[in-house]
Amino acid sequence: MKHFKFLLVFGLLVSIASCSDDDDTTPEIVNEEEVITTITVSLTPVGDSTPIVFRSQDLDGDGPNDAMVTFGTLTANTTYLGTVELLNELEDPAEDITEEVALEDDEHQMFYTPINGAESSIMVMYTDADDDGNPIGLTFSLTTGDAATGNLSVVLRHLLDKNASGVAEGDITNAGGDTDIEVSFPITIQ
Amino acid sequence: MRIVILLLFSMVSFTQIHGQCRLNLKGKVLDYHNKTVLAGASITIYGTTISVISDSGGNYEFTALCPGKIELEIAHPECNTTFLPINIEGNTELDITLEHHLELLEGVTLFGADKEPHATSVTSASVDKVVLEKYASGSLGDALKELSGVSSLTTGSTIVKPVIQGLNGSRIVLITNEVRLQDQEWGSEHAPNVDLNATDRITVVKGSGALKYGGDAIGGVVIALPKPYKQKDTLTGSTLASASSNGRGGVLTTHLEKGFANGLGIRAQATYKRFGDFRAPDYFLNNTGTEQIGFTLGGGINKFTYGGELFYSFLKNELGILRAADFGNVTDLVAAIDSPIPPLTGPFSYTIAAPRQQVTHHLVKAKGFYRFPGLGKLTAQYAFQFNDRQEFDNRRGGRNSIPVVDLELTSHQLDLDLIIDTKEKITWNIGINGYAQENFASPDTGVRRIIPDYKRLGLGAYAGMEYAISDDWNFDVGTRLDFSQIDAQKFYRTSFWEARSYNLDFGNTVVEDFGTQLLTNPVFDFVNFSLVAGLQHQLSKTMEVSFNYGLASRPPNPAELFSEGLNQSSLAFELGDLRIDSENSNKFSLNIAYRSKDDKFGLSVLPYINLVSDFIALEPTGITTTTRGSFQVFEYVQNDAQFFGVDVDLDYHFLNSWDYTSSFSYLRGTDVTRDEPVINIPPPNWTNTLAYSNPTLRNLKLALKSELHLEQTRFPDNNFTALIVENNTQTSVLVDVSTPPPAYHLLHLTSSIDLSKTPGNIVLGFGVDNILNTQYRQYLNRFRLFADELGRNFSLNLKINY
CATH class of the missing domain: 2.40.170.20 (TonB-dependent receptor, beta-barrel domain)
Structure with missing residues (x-):
């Protein structure tokens, strides 16, 4: 196909040699397809229906503007059911990237790591699995302990080694792969 | 063109009229500077198709020439073509000296096979076919590293861009087949699109001396x-x-x-x-x-x-x-x-x-x-x-x-x-x-x-x-x-x-x-x-x-x-x-x-x-x-x-x-x-x-x-x-x-x-x-x-x- 195109282009250019300066076509706009602009982590207390929402939204993608981060407060000694939604809002309508991750679940895994003081007060367990029985992390449970403040680091890795030591338990250390999302939400447990 | 044909025609008729065309012209083709013999030079009687090529000893010989004035055109791949008018009166022996190309605008140092050093004011160096063949499975950038002052910027082991005296990318002009290569040379992970195996010799001009091809070669020119x-x-x-x-x-x-x-x-x-x-x-x-x-x-x-x-x-x-x-x-x-x-x-x-x-x-x-x-x-x-x-x-x-x-x-x-x-x-x-x-x-x-x-x-x-x-x-x-x-x-x-x-x-x-x-x-x-x-x-x-x-x-x-x-x-x-x-x-x-x-x-x-x-x-x-x-x-x-x-x-x-x-x-x-x-x-x-x-x-x-x-x-x-x-x-x-x-x-x-x-x-x-x-x-x-x-x-x- 490329060769045909080349021959066509060449033939055309040779035949009209010097009179081809009037093809000022406007280029087509490209809206970034794979970018995840928005990640929403919803934590719903067991037996309740109102989720506590953590969201990071960066509508200029890799552009200079920083993401807008919203976060909530968790209650101590409570178990939450967690879900995550990934969107590309550069496209109209917004593209649901969560579906893409679910389709390629063997190549992806979410990691939820309590850090900066929250580590002893938060325990995360995966509640989903891919066809190999390895976790994906699109759904999970999060159990709080005593009151604390810190951060919840949320990471999506692509093409990682799911069989590496600790990875199935949610330890990112040996996962490898490349990072598609890395957001750190402030967390307060009271 | 018409003049050439006319000349050709008159030469042919001239030859036919004269029956005395039995004279020889022979000699050697030599380098102007060091008098080494030059093989492969073609010597033509201008305006005719009569042509000979000097042998490995630099010898050439014309036979059956007619008396009279002729002009020789002497060409050699490494030398400027020169014209030499001579008057043939009898059997003549004539050594011809040729000057190697100075490289000014072309920037090409045309080394002879004998590796004769030919410095000109623009510094350059060449890699010949024998060396290139050693790199048959490599790339242009690999082969050029044979030359002092030339290194490479690589991305892994396969993407190799030549670097001349520290500069690369758009600062190097690449000429293949006498054409300035136009590819996406700005990227440091974009290797030049040159097949080494289609090349007989590569010359690197360490500077901008090849103005014929562009004035922007801040790093150098690869030909x-x-x-x-x-x-x-x-x-x-x-x-x-x-x-x-x-x-x-x-x-x-x-x-x-x-x-x-x-x-x-x-x-x-x-x-x-x-x-x-x-x-x-x-x-x-x-x-x-x-x-x-x-x-x-x-x-x-x-x-x-x-x-x-x-x-x-x-x-x-x-x-x-x-x-x-x-x-x-x-x-x-x-x-x-x-x-x-x-x-x-x-x-x-x-x-x-x-x-x-x-x-x-x-x-x-x-x-x-x-x-x-x-x-x-x-x-x-x-x-x-x-x-x-x-x-x-x-x-x-x-x-x-x-x-x-x-x-x-x-x-x-x-x-x-x-x-x-x-x-x-x-x-x-x-x-x-x-x-x-x-x-x-x-x-x-x-x-x-x-x-x-x-x-x-x-x-x-x-x-x-x-x-x-x-x-x-x-x-x-x-x-x-x-x-x-x-x-x-x-x-x-x-x-x-x-x-x-x-x-x-x-x-x-x-x-x-x-x-x-x-x-x-x-x-x-x-x-x-x-x-x-x-x-x-x-x-x-x-x-x-x-x-x-x-x-x-x-x-x-x-x-x-x-x-x-x-x-x-x-x-x-x-x-x-x-x-x-x-x-x-x-x-x-x-x-x-x-x-x-x-x-x-x-x-x-x-x-x-x-x-x-x-x-x-x-x-x-x-x-x-x-x-x-x-x-x-x-x-x-x-x-x-x-x-x-x-x-x-x-x-x-x-x-x-x-x-x-x-x-x-x-x-x-x-x-x-x-x-x-x-x-x-x-x-x-x-x-x-x-x-x-x-x-x-x-x-x-x-x-x-x-x-x-x-x-x-x-x-x-x-x-x-x-x-x-x-x-x-x-x-x-x-x-x-x-x-x-x-x-x-x-x-x-x-x-x-x-x-x-x-x-x-x-x-x-x-x-x-x-x-x-x-x-x-x-x-x-x-x-x-x-x-x-x-x-x-x-x-x-x-x-x-x-």
Whole structure:
């Protein structure tokens, strides 16, 4: 196909040699397809229906503007059911990237790591699995302990080694792969 | 043309009338300077088709000449064509001296096969076919490293860009088949689209001295020349097969050519290359396989008064990019730097998976020349090039087969060149070049264009002369003026546009507002002036000194103006700037060459200074945070830079069959605006080769080569701190992306022997690269933070000439 195109282009250019300066076509706009602009982590207390929402939204993608981060407060000694939604809002309508991750679940895994003081007060367990029985992390449970403040680091890795030591338990250390999302939400447990 | 026919006709009738045409004219063709014999010179009686070629002893002979005045036209591939009127009264013996090309504008040092040193004011060096064949399975950048002062900027082991005296990319002009190569040369992970196997000799001009091809060669010019077409009735060909243990692959290249006595020649050449994953001493470098298909077809007629050529070449390269170098943000970068063995290292494979590149290049050339009697040679050439670059990454949502970068670059070039070489002491060269270029970045990638759609037009005119002041003084000067325009259509993110205050300075270029993005139409005009001047002096029979000054001026390339984002396998965001202007270089170089009278010992020392004002450099400007994590940001800025260096070459022939060669390069680059070293300056290196050859023992050749690369101690500190989660706590970590790797030393072996009785007909070669399987990293490898260089490699190759 490329060769045909080349021959066509060449033939055309040779035949009209010097009179081809009037093809000022406007280029087509490209809206970034794979970018995840928005990640929403919803934590719903067991037996309740109102989720506590953590969201990071960066509508200029890799552009200079920083993401807008919203976060909530968790209650101590409570178990939450967690879900995550990934969107590309550069496209109209917004593209649901969560579906893409679910389709390629063997190549992806979410990691939820309590850090900066929250580590002893938060325990995360995966509640989903891919066809190999390895976790994906699109759904999970999060159990709080005593009151604390810190951060919840949320990471999506692509093409990682799911069989590496600790990875199935949610330890990112040996996962490898490349990072598609890395957001750190402030967390307060009271 | 009519005059020629008339002349021909009158000559024929003249011959018929006279019955006395039994006179002989014979003699030798000699080099003007050192009186060595010149084989292969064609001597024609002007205005006729009577022509002879000098034999290996330089002898020529005409028989059955008629008395009277004739004019001889003497041509030799390495010399200026000269005309010589003589009066034939009886049998005549006449030695003809020819002067080697001075290289002024062409910048081509046309070494004879005898390696005769021919320094001119522009310093240059060549790699010949024998050396090129050793690199049959490598690339242009690999082969050029044979020359002192030439190194390479690599991305992994397969993407190799030549670096001349510290400068690369758009600062190097690449000429293949007399056509300026137009590919996406701005990318540091874009290798030049040249098939080494279609090349007979490569000359590197260490400076801007080849004004004929452009005035913007701040680094230098690389000229890849094919073999001239055979001009005798012959059918020849050759096939070279080479296999390597590292990469478990090889190359097959073959060519066939037919020559006709009437000056017609045709040639076809093809190459196929395939490699799997290469191996560092301790592990496989996964996804570093390559596949290359290339062929050329050409034909032409080459007479003394006129000639023409049609040429087509096709090259397709597919390259895998090291799996371990494919990652996202700073966290991944730190993990990659910290792991002694690249993560996800697996077994050998031939598969070329994402990330990978697929580049196709077409070149069509039509050329004609005519020699006007008493004036000189006029050449007109049209070239068309089409370059299609596709880069693939690991993507989500089944997009792996859709490229993330898809650029189509279409170029037309028209060159007119006139050489006035009929005067004995002065040769003039004038000409014009025009080009029109269009870059189309496909919107189907689903990724914002890294380089926008643009049109580029250029017109350049040059004039130069070289003057033989006396037997031992030569002077040359040349100048060139270039007008160029780049007319781009680029989408900017509104946030980016405003963050850089483009809305204040370039607000009038906005064509349409799409909300989060703006379509803009920046148009820039550039005028560039360049100059080269030099003096060459033969001090004695053994000493030669030349001095050259070159002023070169280069308009910014599309990346420097428009780049915005992550290039494939780059570690950082690279941002161009619409405010970038041309950079200018003033280069002074000196060449002091000594060659002993018996030709056994030679030494040349080439110190140089290159002062570049508004040197376009990438400078780290901070960290940007995205949903993907944080990334380091580099921006193109213009500072003043200075380069000082020296290249030293030495060769010594001893005990009849031994050769020792040594070359050393040192370079110091300083960004004087920021008062710090320039990044990616090759460290000092010293290469020594000991070779043995024995023509009586089936032309046995053995060579042991030692390569010493010191540690680069002068480098800019581009380290940065990043917030990384360590032991469940976000901590500031210093990311060392600046410190060059330690010094290393390598040993290589090459050998060859004739299998045929006729020398050179069937040659078997065997070689070992990195004999000691040394583990090392190179400063100028963009993947040096992640993986080692290649380990030991055994290669076997067989060449058959027919």
